Amino acid sequence: MDIFASLGDGFAIALTWQNLGLALLGCFLGTIMGALPGLGPSNGVAILIPLAFTMGLGATPSLILLTSVYYGAMYGGRISSILLNIPGDEPAMMTCLDGHPMARKGLAGEALSLSGIASFVGAFFATWGLILLAPQLVKIALLFGPAEYFALFALAFMTLGGVSSTNQAKSAFAAALGLGLAMIGVDTQTGVPRFTFGEVHLYDGLDFLVAIVGLFALSEVFIFLEERHGSADAEGRQLKVGRLTPPMSMLKQTTPTMLRSSALGFLAGVLPGAGASLGSFISYSMEKRLVDREGTFGKGDPRGVAAPEAGNNAAAGGALVPMLALGVPGSGTTAVLLAVLLSLNITPGPLLFTQNPDVVWGLIAALFIANFMLLALNIPMVGLFTKVLMVPPRVLMPIVAMVSFVGIYGISGSSFDLMVMIGFGILGWVLRKFDVPLVPIILGTLLGNSMENNLRRAITIDNGDWFTLIDSPLSIVLWAIAIIGFILPLIVGRKVKARMHERGDEEGSLTD
């Protein structure tokens, strides 16, 4: 078996002291970021990117650090959901529904440990899914020419708003804005400057890391300033955690739920535009339909805690599949991870598996290791993380802002980039007010140039014939999926979103 041989090589790479240390650091920081309301996986990863660069890490160690943060944040989100009824990040929203009632019944420790185990199960199966599915997807992707790639990029943008999108016009606006920003700089094919307005700093284009940190991290600081939300939500509401192991009967009762939710969540993660929030949402709704005969869901049913946690962690693993195999991320955090890869001069996509197998398999092995570490961190040491929840935003937010500045200054050493970052922070704040999604902007700035290059290559190969874009069955299929994916939310979007937000826990966090 090829896969096992490759995986073995991966473990050989991941099992160095440095990489194990990075995975542990990433898991720890990630859990904290996930647990703190206001810091989600995408801004958590975003502000740690500069750290990875300043430590002078290579591609594999950086990715190990940052994906551990990603997995960790998915674990951490549940802690504040259960204890405070405030989701630490958006995917953990559904965990509030049954997690907090359990905590109020005095079962906080059981809820935390059960959800930790559910997270583990979800992430574990999703990592296996990644191993099995990604190479298959690579085989398909190797058939792609420039025209198909262009269609694939279009598909990614058109479906990114997701099924839960309420306003497709705003998703399209965000994607166009991101693509438009990517055009700034010298045109790679003809060498003419575009949209630079004579500013020399812009000839290289905008650094997408600057855009990401500004949009995600700084805009969060502005939101907190606006709300003047300076005190910890945790103050005065701390619940007793109690025992930290779920009873066997509870585990037995929830096992089928975890397995079903893992499968469903993984699927939701792989599909473009769905992501972890939807993964946890559909897992929860399906379990409610299937097993909630006594109407205990929403009142502290352990299965209602296990389902969304297994679902969102499985979706997090699933979302890595299109990012690694196609180079097209399906969610916000994987878009940020893509930015990391691009900055390290690694182009994800089908060739990654043949050209940099060490990166891919080292990463996958690290995911397994991180998952075990997270289980170990999250069950016995959960008390430590509940303490972290007491850190009030009035202390946290200045640190977030300053780490963002330091990181960007450390990469470029120029005040100009800091100004651009502030600009993006303001833009991010305004757009969030208008409910314009930020992820398509990031994806646009990341993928804009390669999308354009594929378009131009496709048409140049065919001597200027634009119909080449819809010339092959494969590209027609991709365009069809893209169009359906764009239109479907117009019909069902409001309904799904309304149900996801039924409980009205509007949290200032970003989507996964």
Place this chain on the structure above:
Amino acid sequence: MSDRIFGVFGLLLAIGYTFAALAIEESFLSDAVGPKAFPIIIAVILGLSSLAIVLRPDPEPHWPPLARLAEIAAAIVVMILYAQLLPVVGFVIATAVASGYLAWRLGSSLIGTVLTGVGTSIGIYVIFHLIFGLALARGPFGF
């Protein structure tokens, strides 16, 4: 109403973007598509989506009162000053002042403000500069 203004702004942006795209100088060595086509496609999408936002606006977003807007504006000014003065006064002082300001505006007490400012600044300096060796802005005092 906010959405309509936003949409109109988006339309203007799309028009401006189109003009800027048309003004791109073509090189004599160009491929079949050229450097203008894709930006123009983007501008069209930007324009159409803005138009849709104008025609079908969402419910009014929740705008903060003027005082809170002033708060954000003040924070932006502080951040801009930080970006500009960083190379002049050095990392440690600039960061202590800026993070202290943010902590104060988020409701810290006087002591909390000083502690957060100094703590953030020294903490980042130690972790990023002394441990990881990141080059931070040097002021007149060398830190």
